[in-house]
Amino acid sequence: MKELSLHILDIAMNSVKAGASLIEITLTEAGGVLTVTVRDDGAGMTPEFLATVTDPFTTTRTTRKVGLGIPLLKLAAEQTGGTFAIESAPGAGTTVTTAFHTGHMDNPPLGDIAGSVMSLIQGSPDIDVVYTHSAPAGEASLDTRVLREALGGIPLESPDVLLWIQQTIEEEERSFQP
Amino acid sequence: MKSIEDLKKIREETLKNINLRKEDNDHAVRVVVGMATCGIAAGARPVLAACLEEVRVRNLADVAVTQTGCIGVCRLEPIVEVFTPGQEKVTYVKMTPEKARRVIAEHVVNRQVVSEYTIGAAE
Numbered sequence: 493m494k495e496l497s498l499h500i501l502d503i504a505m506n507s508v509k510a511g512a513s514l515i516e517i518t519l520t521e522a523g524g525v526l527t528v529t530v531r532d533d534g535a536g537m538t539p540e541f542l543a544t545v546t547d548p549f550t551t552t553r554t555t556r557k558v559g560l561g562i563p564l565l566k567l568a569a570e571q572t573g574g575t576f577a578i579e580s581a582p583g584a585g586t587t588v589t590t591a592f593h594t595g596h597m598d599n600p601p602l603g604d605i606a607g608s609v610m611s612l613i614q615g616s617p618d619i620d621v622v623y624t625h626s627a628p629a630g631e632a633s634l635d636t637r638v639l640r641e642a643l644g645g646i647p648l649e650s651p652d653v654l655l656w657i658q659q660t661i662e663e664e665e666r667s668f669q670p
Numbered sequence: 671m672k673s674i675e676d677l678k679k680i681r682e683e684t685l686k687n688i689n690l691r692k693e694d695n696d697h698a699v700r701v702v703v704g705m706a707t708c709g710i711a712a713g714a715r716p717v718l719a720a721c722l723e724e725v726r727v728r729n730l731a732d733v734a735v736t737q738t739g740c741i742g743v744c745r746l747e748p749i750v751e752v753f754t755p756g757q758e759k760v761t762y763v764k765m766t767p768e769k770a771r772r773v774i775a776e777h778v779v780n781r782q783v784v785s786e787y788t789i790g791a792a793e
């Protein structure tokens with residue numbers, strides 16, 4: 493994947509498949525390290541299954557034998573000298589935490605994170621998504637629970653709402669990114 | 671600067687227009703974008719964005735853009751399927767945002783399949 497935001501979208505899709513009702517995507521930048529956390533309240537995994545998940549020959553999917561999403565993210569983080577961790581329990585949801593060394597030459601650009609968050613919401617408008625990106629120079633955030641309240645029954649996947657979501661995150665990201 | 675107030679405006683506009691829109695689901699067209707890992711890695715996100723933008727700009731109220739998981743032919747991703755009433759499903763492969771815009775204009779709006787992008791032409 494060329495962008496970190498594509499990994500994030502892909503990992504959040506696992507949360508969708510796990511039946512999550514809330515997905516929290518948190519990016520924190522400090523001291524040359526970008527920590528990315530994707531947390532959900534979906535079905536979770538047993539310890540035995542979790543132990544095999546970073547191995548690319550594990551997947552519960554039927555159309556193709558090899559699950560790629562998690563191994564690809566783990567590889568991307570470790571290539572920057574960073575770390576990967578996954579915590580999960582049946583009924584308790586799953587948290588994937590990765591750290592990237594942003595100064596490393598193999599560090600992927602964040603890319604179109606606004607597009608990823610918008611795509612996630614468009615594909616699963618019944619799930620709540622909380623996006624937070626904090627850096628020393630500023631913060632970008634979005635919480636679909638707040639949007640829902642303002643929209644009073646107008647669906648999140650309405651074209652004008654999706655455009656607003658994309659543009660709002662883009663604007664906030666630009667306010668503190670070089 | 672964007673604000674929550676914009677959403678309240680969107681809400682009012684939507685409620686105003688809702689009566690003008692006829693809920694005619696027999697004529698609904700479905701555009702389905704494959705968004706599994708293989709699709710995302712191959713460029714499905716900008717393809718989805720292009721489909722959404724065309725539908726918004728052209729005000730195609732009876733067109734639903736949805737996402738699906740793995741369609742099964744990873745090497746042909748990004749894949750877009752178009753379902754129109756009374757027609758067989760058409761599968762478009764190796765899509766780009768530009769190709770997606772053409773599919774919306776020619777197939778979704780004018781009901782002319784863009785044969786050169788279909789899975790049949792690629793195999």
Ligand SMILES: Nc1ncnc2c1ncn2[C@@H]1O[C@H](COP(=O)(O)OP(=O)(O)OP(=O)(O)O)[C@@H](O)[C@H]1O
Nearest residue numbers: 506507510536551552559560561562563586706707
């Ligand atoms: N958030 C999650 N909650 C519950 N189970 C998960 C979660 N994330 C991953 N899994 C389990 O781990 C497996 C491997 O995930 P991974 O993303 O690597 O591959 P995949 O989703 O199966 O396929 P691909 O990502 O290649 O389309 C999944 O099939 C699923 O069973």
Ligand SMILES: [Mg+2]
Nearest residue numbers: 502506561707
């Ligand atoms: Mg996956």
